[in-house]
Amino acid sequence: MGMKRRDFLKTSAVGLAAPSALFSGVTIEPNMNDPLILSTWEHGLPANDAAWAVLQKGRSAMDAAEAGARVPEADPKSTSVGFGGLPDELGNVTLDACVMDSTGNAGSVAFLQNIKHPVSVARKVMEDTKHVMLVGEGARQFALAQGFEEMNLLTDESKAAWEKWKKKRREMTPHETHDTISVLVQDKKGDLAGACTTSGWAYKLHGRVGDSPIIGAGLFVDNEIGCAAATGLGEEVIKTTGSFLVVELMRQGYEPTAACEEALNRVIKKHKGNPDFQIAYIAIRKDGEIGSACIKWTFEYALARDGVNKLYKVKGMI
Numbered sequence: 001m002g003m004k005r006r007d008f009l010k011t012s013a014v015g016l017a018a019p020s021a022l023f024s025g026v027t028i029e030p031n032m033n034d035p036l037i038l039s040t041w042e043h044g045l046p047a048n049d050a051a052w053a054v055l056q057k058g059r060s061a062m063d064a065a066e067a068g069a070r071v072p073e074a075d076p077k078s079t080s081v082g083f084g085g086l087p088d089e090l091g092n093v094t095l096d097a098c099v100m101d102s103t104g105n106a107g108s109v110a111f112l113q114n115i116k117h118p119v120s121v122a123r124k125v126m127e128d129t130k131h132v133m134l135v136g137e138g139a140r141q142f143a144l145a146q147g148f149e150e151m152n153l154l155t156d157e158s159k160a161a162w163e164k165w166k167k168k169r170r171e172m173t174p175h176e177t178h179d180t181i182s183v184l185v186q187d188k189k190g191d192l193a194g195a196c197t198t199s200g201w202a203y204k205l206h207g208r209v210g211d212s213p214i215i216g217a218g219l220f221v222d223n224e225i226g227c228a229a230a231t232g233l234g235e236e237v238i239k240t241t242g243s244f245l246v247v248e249l250m251r252q253g254y255e256p257t258a259a260c261e262e263a264l265n266r267v268i269k270k271h272k273g274n275p276d277f278q279i280a281y282i283a284i285r286k287d288g289e290i291g292s293a294c295i296k297w298t299f300e301y302a303l304a305r306d307g308v309n310k311l312y313k314v315k316g317m318i
């Protein structure tokens, strides 16, 4: 059954009392012919521009999300993603990424080294293998076999930052260095897709994998309900299956921002009301409503819609 937005909101209010029963089997009326792109942080702006250009050519939400994520991946000034990403404690740039499309298909790579575009490798895993996730050396070998070029991803600037860090080995607070790019897209057919890519927590233990390549944690897409993505302290996003939770809360009738807040509430509660780290979520509901929330300080997302691409600030919940 299709729902008008007003009906949806009416049902939502009731839905909070007995959410899943009311919402199971209900289809939210899709937003058609009003494509939008929602990305994390300031590097979301150029990512959105690239994604928008792809949508303009009539291509899919998945094509657009991948094209968007590739922009910060290739930019050495984005020191938290791809080429130029800050390394782990041993000086290795190790990358995590995933994609999920409107059919519910997903691909992911984790702990990948020396390949500039992990998001595209993740897409290849999704489309050209029977698997969802490849890691480390296996992921690198797969990428090389698919024609991806091998390259050194540690720029002089990131190497210098790492060498400076090594002298004191000061523990980084996660929010100092976390800036994953997550790109959520709704195309003009109303279909949803997403991509997420990062070099993770700077100076992490060698072998550490964050939330960004974990389907349901860093990213989740359900083409009936909506999609969500995360940025921030991956360990805590994994422990609460964050992006999946945001989408499930939208299924239960939560507005997109309320869904992001409720998912963060679980983290805040676990940390006695005062976590010392940042997590932010972005979400698109199938009817084109968007939402976002972050734990503390501020977070910025970039939204491209109606040909306008703008950065918006979100205030922390605590």
Ligand code: SD4
Residues within 6 Å of the ligand: 080, 177, 178, 179, 180, 181, 198, 199, 200, 201, 209, 210, 211, 212, 230, 231, 232, 233, 234, 235
């Ligand atoms: C991670 N969530 O590896 C990523 C890092 C991040 O904004 O989001 N930065 O934990």
